[in-house]
Amino acid sequence: MAIGVKVMKRPAKDVSYVRATLKGMAITFKKMFEPKVTMQYPEEKSAPESERGAWSISPRWRGTHRMLTDEQGRSKCVACGLCPQICPANCIKLVPGEDEEGHRYPLIYEIDEFRCVFCGYCQEVCPEEAIHVGVHYENAEYSRDRFVYDLERLSSQTHPVSTLWDPTDPKGE
Amino acid sequence: MTPELKGLLLVSIIKLLVVFTVTMIGVALLTLMERKVSAWMQYRLGPNRVGFGGLLQPAADGIKNIIKEETFPGMANRVLFMLAPALAFIPALTLGSVIHWAAPLPVNFDFTLPLLGRFVHTGLMPMAVADLPVGILFVLAISSMGVYGIALAGWSSNSKYALLGGLRATAQMISYEVAMGLAVVPVLLLTGNVAFGEIIRAQQVGGFGWFILPLFLAFHNFLVAGFAETNRLPFDMPEAESELIAGYHTEYSAMKFSMFFIAEYTNMVTVSAMVTTLFLGGWDIPFTHWDETPGVLQTIATGGMMFLKVFFWLFFFMWIRWTLPRFRYDQLMALGWKVLMPIGLAYVMLIATAIYLIENVAGISSGLVKMLVLTGINVALGYIVFMVLDRGLLIGGSRERGAASGGLGRRAA
Numbered sequence: 001m002a003i004g005v006k007v008m009k010r011p012a013k014d015v016s017y018v019r020a021t022l023k024g025m026a027i028t029f030k031k032m033f034e035p036k037v038t039m040q041y042p043e044e045k046s047a048p049e050s051e052r053g054a055w056s057i058s059p060r061w062r063g064t065h066r067m068l069t070d071e072q073g074r075s076k077c078v079a080c081g082l083c084p085q086i087c088p089a090n091c092i093k094l095v096p097g098e099d100e101e102g103h104r105y106p107l108i109y110e111i112d113e114f115r116c117v118f119c120g121y122c123q124e125v126c127p128e129e130a131i132h133v134g135v136h137y138e139n140a141e142y143s144r145d146r147f148v149y150d151l152e153r154l155s156s157q158t159h160p161v162s163t164l165w166d167p168t169d170p171k172g173e
Numbered sequence: 174m175t176p177e178l179k180g181l182l183l184v185s186i187i188k189l190l191v192v193f194t195v196t197m198i199g200v201a202l203l204t205l206m207e208r209k210v211s212a213w214m215q216y217r218l219g220p221n222r223v224g225f226g227g228l229l230q231p232a233a234d235g236i237k238n239i240i241k242e243e244t245f246p247g248m249a250n251r252v253l254f255m256l257a258p259a260l261a262f263i264p265a266l267t268l269g270s271v272i273h274w275a276a277p278l279p280v281n282f283d284f285t286l287p288l289l290g291r292f293v294h295t296g297l298m299p300m301a302v303a304d305l306p307v308g309i310l311f312v313l314a315i316s317s318m319g320v321y322g323i324a325l326a327g328w329s330s331n332s333k334y335a336l337l338g339g340l341r342a343t344a345q346m347i348s349y350e351v352a353m354g355l356a357v358v359p360v361l362l363l364t365g366n367v368a369f370g371e372i373i374r375a376q377q378v379g380g381f382g383w384f385i386l387p388l389f390l391a392f393h394n395f396l397v398a399g400f401a402e403t404n405r406l407p408f409d410m411p412e413a414e415s416e417l418i419a420g421y422h423t424e425y426s427a428m429k430f431s432m433f434f435i436a437e438y439t440n441m442v443t444v445s446a447m448v449t450t451l452f453l454g455g456w457d458i459p460f461t462h463w464d465e466t467p468g469v470l471q472t473i474a475t476g477g478m479m480f481l482k483v484f485f486w487l488f489f490f491m492w493i494r495w496t497l498p499r500f501r502y503d504q505l506m507a508l509g510w511k512v513l514m515p516i517g518l519a520y521v522m523l524i525a526t527a528i529y530l531i532e533n534v535a536g537i538s539s540g541l542v543k544m545l546v547l548t549g550i551n552v553a554l555g556y557i558v559f560m561v562l563d564r565g566l567l568i569g570g571s572r573e574r575g576a577a578s579g580g581l582g583r584r585a586a
């Protein structure tokens with residue numbers, strides 16, 4: 001059950017441990033004085049999309065959701081039921097309602113952000129471009145139940161929304 | 174008690190307190206230094222929030238560790254589990270007491286206190302808590318005790334990872350003790366004494382200069398063995414995060430974990446001080462003989478010199494840590510038993526023969542000539558070891574495995 005190990009005939013300078021160590025030490029020492037890349041987070045934050053630099057998150061970032069609203073401030077959602085249907089994490093709770101004129105709207109629309117896997121399918125499937133995943137990452141809360149976002153909360157978010165990945169323009173140009 | 178004994182006791186207690194305090198604070202700052210140096214070497218900034226530039230980080234860590242919960246793994250052997258950190262901690266701190274931190278200080282006092290009586294101390298006071306005549310032997314003996322703490326921690330935790338870490342530590346530390354002991358022997362051959370004070374004196378006035386040049390290979394072996402003894406990278410098998418979680422201290426929390434940590438850093442300080450003492454002239458300030466006449470100023474200056482040297486070696490520990498990846502376990506054992514030990518043994522024979530030939534056959538008694546000859550021998554030996562032997566042979570690797578054509582299978586059999 002011998003394992004055949006191929007042994008390369010390398011020149012001595014490539015297999016010397018001590019010389020390699022010294023070379024490595026020279027490199028690590030030099031690195032100590034090179035500029036640092038740490039971003040001092042709470043003071044420095046990801047730059048907005050308009051002034052993209054080294055430290056801004058991608059416009060395709062899929063963060064916590066946002067529900068878009070129309071001019072009257074009502075959510076654009078027509079309670080079609082597609083997003084709860086496609087959601088792989090089954091974390092959208094939708095109870096549809098209908099007003100006198102026959103317009104459907106969500107009576108209850110809740111997203112459990114803890115169960116969400118941020119796949120972005122809900123945004124992709126939505127016929128009204130109502131629900132979106134957001135370009136946003138500061139989500140800390142003091143209690144677990146605050147992570148179930150209701151309709152009001154989703155509608156009042158203001159952060160930018162994700163552009164998602166466009167198969168016809170894979171590099172986002 | 175005679176007044177002289179009381180005086181000796183008094184200065185010893187003062188030295189003890191000073192060394193203990195300085196070690197503890199130094200170790201706390203060392204953890205910060207380690208984190209800073211590792212950060213800088215990786216283009217990061219390191220801790221910089223607590224206090225000015227992160228200076229209070231060790232205090233924050235300490236407070237956190239004190240108020241954290243003590244956890245006990247189920248079915249652990251409680252007594253040994255509690256005992257292990259102390260067994261690692263006590264020998265580590267004990268070692269600091271025999272090291273000479275500065276030139277001897279002339280201390281003369283004669284006073285009488287109510288109730289306690291008369292205290293007298295005259296003459297030179299060595300700047301070590303205990304100026305043991307068996308210095309180096311004491312260090313070798315006590316440093317082996319540290320392995321009990323680690324082995325017991327691994328054994329008593331009732332965890333596979335901890336047990337493996339403990340077993341590795343035991344094998345590793347015992348193996349490398351051999352290499353370390355052999356690396357010390359040439360120094361003893363040159364000085365003819367095991368007391369640290371005498372070893373430093375020999376390097377100061379013996380005409381040899383520091384032993385790093387005439388005994389370069391011993392110095393190298395000692396350094397490598399020192400890394401293995403302190404379980405630092407590239408020999409941190411007992412902890413090996415990527416394979417063993419945290420090795421022997423996986424199950425430890427809060428202050429008990431801290432004690433292992435402090436022990437490790439104290440051992441680093443001790444090994445640094447040992448390297449300095451044995452091969453770099455201890456507190457000796459190079460190119461001057463001013464520091465050999467005792468005085469307060471000289472003590473302070475040599476203390477600073479000692480600090481600089483020890484500091485360099487501590488930095489060196491961190492430097493190596495971020496340069497070399499961890500060894501494989503069989504490579505580690507092979508390096509200890511198949512490389513360092515034979516080299517160490519041959520080196521002892523060679524140096525002993527060389528000294529005999531120089532002194533008794535050639536009849537040269539001048540220290541300088543002796544040193545030059547030994548340095549020449551070391552340059553030749555260094556060339557052989559580092560340029561000729563070191564071709565993938567020092568670290569048991571592909572070549573050995575290729576020769577056995579399936580060494581893995583053979584080794585398992």
Ligand code: SF4
Pocket residue numbers: 083086087088089090091092111115116117118119120121122123133
């Ligand atoms: S992003 Fe994916 S997982 Fe999250 S709510 Fe939308 S469809 Fe569900």
Ligand code: SF4
Pocket residue numbers: 076077078079080081082083084094122125126127128129130131
């Ligand atoms: S897919 Fe859009 S319109 Fe349909 S229920 Fe979801 S959010 Fe409302």
